Amino acid sequence: MIRKKMYIDGEWVESRSGRTSQSLNPCDGTPIAEVPEGNREDARAAIAAARRAFDHDGWPQTPAAERGALLFKLAMLIERDKEELAELETLDTGKTLEESRWDMDDIAGIFRYYAGLADKDGGEVIESPVPDTTSMVVREPVGVCGQISPWNYPLLQASWKMAPALAAGCTIVMKPSEITPLTTIKITELAEEAGYSRGVVNLVLGPGSAVGDELASSHDVDLISFTGGIVTGKKIIQAASSNVKKIALELGGKNPNIIFADADFDLAVDYALNGVFFHAGQICSAGARLMVEDAIYDDFVAALKARIEKIVVGKWTDEKTQMGPVISAEHLTKVEEYVEIAREEGARLLVGGKRPDDPELEGGYFFMPTLFTDCVHDMRIVQEEVFGPVITVERFSSEEEAVRLANDTVYGLSAGFWTRDTDRIHRVSRALRFGTVWVNDFNVYFVQAPWGGYKQSGMGRELGHIGLEEYTEVKHIYQNH
Numbered sequence: 001m002i003r004k005k006m007y008i009d010g011e012w013v014e015s016r017s018g019r020t021s022q023s024l025n026p027c028d029g030t031p032i033a034e035v036p037e038g039n040r041e042d043a044r045a046a047i048a049a050a051r052r053a054f055d056h057d058g059w060p061q062t063p064a065a066e067r068g069a070l071l072f073k074l075a076m077l078i079e080r081d082k083e084e085l086a087e088l089e090t091l092d093t094g095k096t097l098e099e100s101r102w103d104m105d106d107i108a109g110i111f112r113y114y115a116g117l118a119d120k121d122g123g124e125v126i127e128s129p130v131p132d133t134t135s136m137v138v139r140e141p142v143g144v145c146g147q148i149s150p151w152n153y154p155l156l157q158a159s160w161k162m163a164p165a166l167a168a169g170c171t172i173v174m175k176p177s178e179i180t181p182l183t184t185i186k187i188t189e190l191a192e193e194a195g196y197s198r199g200v201v202n203l204v205l206g207p208g209s210a211v212g213d214e215l216a217s218s219h220d221v222d223l224i225s226f227t228g229g230i231v232t233g234k235k236i237i238q239a240a241s242s243n244v245k246k247i248a249l250e251l252g253g254k255n256p257n258i259i260f261a262d263a264d265f266d267l268a269v270d271y272a273l274n275g276v277f278f279h280a281g282q283i284c285s286a287g288a289r290l291m292v293e294d295a296i297y298d299d300f301v302a303a304l305k306a307r308i309e310k311i312v313v314g315k316w317t318d319e320k321t322q323m324g325p326v327i328s329a330e331h332l333t334k335v336e337e338y339v340e341i342a343r344e345e346g347a348r349l350l351v352g353g354k355r356p357d358d359p360e361l362e363g364g365y366f367f368m369p370t371l372f373t374d375c376v377h378d379m380r381i382v383q384e385e386v387f388g389p390v391i392t393v394e395r396f397s398s399e400e401e402a403v404r405l406a407n408d409t410v411y412g413l414s415a416g417f418w419t420r421d422t423d424r425i426h427r428v429s430r431a432l433r434f435g436t437v438w439v440n441d442f443n444v445y446f447v448q449a450p451w452g453g454y455k456q457s458g459m460g461r462e463l464g465h466i467g468l469e470e471y472t473e474v475k476h477i478y479q480n481h
């Protein structure tokens with residue numbers, strides 16, 4: 001069993017609570033690691049260390065080029081330990097090793113990107129309307145940042161926060177999901193090896209209701225960055241109001257994938273599957289809501305059915321596996337409940353809808369890839385985020401109808417559509433009210449482009465230049481000669 005500690009003020013420590021918690025292997029439910037179960041006091045100690053490093057120990061005054069160099073070093077260490085990181089991620093989440101390796105490549109790239117950006121924004125001199133005066137606009141680090149991440153992409157989501165915050169000159173207290181702490185612990189070890197000074201990087205493990213809430217409500221935290229569900233996001237907004245701290249929220253999604261009749265049929269089928277069954281559908285941008293134009297509806301559904309029936313569900317240790325388990329027993333129950341709701345609402349179950357029969361998979365949190373057709377847009381199964389391997393199909397008969405139905409949701413994270421009509425591409429990509437719109441593709445993201453949601457899918461943006469700006473305050477300096 002892996003045993004690890006948490007990292008507060010440059011020391012690896014147990015929790016002041018004296019308690020520990022175990023993470024379980026989603027493939028069979030057995031314990032794989034034991035870590036401290038932090039509490040509010042631990043969170044307060046970490047915040048105090050981050051505060052001191054920011055206010056008194058000179059971290060924000062470190063030359064930006066030096067901050068960039070440290071991030072480059074961290075990127076190199078991630079590359080060096082990529083295989084170990086991928087294995088830890090797979091152990092914790094149950095996703096295939098291949099998927100975890102892709103994540104680690106992305107993560108090293110994220111650190112390199114922000115390493116390069118760290119010293120590129122020198123501010124600007126603006127034209128003052130008052131003669132013989134100077135006006136400058138500069139960006140300064142926000143301060144102490146609480147960073148709360150989810151379990152589906154544990155290290156990827158943590159890196160989207162960690163790299164830009166450190167590039168900007170902030171100090172951080174990270175809180176990974178209690179279900180998947182291992183890779184965030186490992187990257188903290190790498191940050192220590194890279195040479196971050198005491199208090200700049202802190203890691204507190206433990207439940208969101210204690211550690212997470214302390215970070216969100218503390219008067220000594222200047223910014224809270226959160227990725228997770230909408231319900232928790234709303235709690236964060238309330239807690240953060242205590243000192244009007246800055247808030248960055250990446251919340252859930254129920255993402256439409258619209259297939260027009262003139263689409264490249266085979267490619268659209270491929271991506272409709274990848275868009276939702278990748279990582280067992282536990283992706284905030286999963287294309288779980290498929291919308292297919294009348295003229296090709298029956299053929300498309302038939303092609304989907306044939307392909308879904310061939311998806312191999314299993315443990316990552318088996319080379320044939322294409323889709324692993326969901327994250328926990330609790331989450332498996334939630335997916336099952338949604339399948340029941342869909343049936344009651346009148347959706348037609350075409351494939352899956354149950355746990356696998358394979359006795360080898362007993363004890364693990366496996367669920368078969370599931371296809372519901374005959375769905376209509378106001379069903380709960382269409383409107384709510386299942387976050388599992390469940391796809392719903394709706395029928396539409398015009399472009400106007402497709403856009404109207406796709407937009408009729410409280411979410412606004414991402415959407416995709418498939419067509420060969422260039423005029424339609426321009427019209428529909430502007431008409432969809434989502435933070436990312438993919439045309440003839442799905443689920444593509446990269447560090448250079450911003451990521452975030454319209455409507456209840458969040459506020460603020462991660463990645464890209466804007467992801468760095470989120471960690472800065474803007475100051476106007478006006479000088480009268």
Ligand code: NAD
Nearest residue numbers: 149150151176177208212213228229232250251252253284
């Ligand atoms: P969650 O909201 O249950 O938990 C996320 C994190 O918040 C965890 O670390 C948890 O411990 C913590 N937390 C829980 N209660 C808290 C509280 N009261 N105060 C502070 N922190 C608290 O979400 P999850 O189940 O871990 O993740 C799945 C959700 O994340 C899905 O809705 C998914 O769409 C979303 N997500 C969004 C993105 C994005 O980029 N928009 C990316 C990944 C996941």
